[in-house]
Amino acid sequence: MVLQPRSSYFGKIDFGVGGEPTDNLLVLSFIKGKAGWLYDRADFVNLMSLPAVRKELAAGNLKYLKETLEAQPSGKVPTTPIAVKKAKYIAKAYVFCPGREVELQINKVSRHRFANAKEAQVVIGGALDGPNEIQYTIKKLQGGTGKEAMTIRVYLMSETPGVKPAKVFEYQVEEGQKAKTVNTEVFSVEADAVSKIR
Structure with a gap:
């Protein structure tokens, strides 16, 4: 092993x-x-x-x-990433999760982990035209209350300097609200979002 x-x-x-x-x-x-x-x-x-x-x-x-x-050492060999085609749209997953750990999987390919963080990670394989799937699990970390505000977002990124990203997905929990622990959702990349990054 x-x-x-x-x-x-x-x-x-x-x-x-x-x-x-x-x-x-x-x-x-x-x-x-x-x-x-x-x-x-x-x-x-x-x-x-x-x-x-x-x-x-x-x-x-x-x-x-x-x-x-x-x-700690995992005791397992990490899984080999799946080969993906060139992304049609560059996408980033952004998570703000004080006191929590969030694991994401986008389109069954791009896996992400955030712990007590405010950061963005590039989505492997990017976003696709039409429906895209996002799965997430959320758990409270030691020292967290489980009632902190948190956000999960997916943005389309522009390849043109100075053009702001377009938000295509958002799950937000207000301070004091309870977050879903496990969920699967579908977000759609439509022409209006694509036009914002051109």
């Missing part, structure tokens, strides 16, 4: 997007290649809404890492 090793870093993480970096968690995953271990992916965990966890990690207490499956 091949494990997928993970390395966790706690401290100031600066992605060069402005603002003063704060202490957060970055979990790096690796896979074994022919020439040795290779970088696979990085998961950024924003600890802004988990102040108790931030305090524990700053004090050297690794309890959160030991109890969080995503920070």
Whole structure:
């Protein structure tokens, strides 16, 4: 059996997007290649809404890492991504999920994971004309209340500089509302959305 090793870093993480970096968690995953271990992916965990966890990690207490499956070796070889054709429309999945973990799957191909985050990821295979499927699971993280506001969106991105993206899907939960834990929805890419990114 091949494990997928993970390395966790706690401290100031600066992605060069402005603002003063704060202490957060970055979990790096690796896979074994022919020439040795290779970088696979990085998961950024924003600890802004988990102040108790931030305090524990700053004090050297690794309890959160030991109890969080995503920070441990998986014990499984990661699945090989499905080969996809060139995307007709570039799309991004945007998630704002303080205190929660959100897993998305778009068109049964593009898989995404967000934990206590505010970020966007490119949709593998892009968006298609007409109906597109989005599946999501949402769960509360340690330290979260499960009542925080959250948003899941999918945008079509323009290849023309200065043209704003067009929103084609949105699931939003207001502060204090309960989020669906598992759901599958269909959003449609129509001519009006496409015209906004040309």
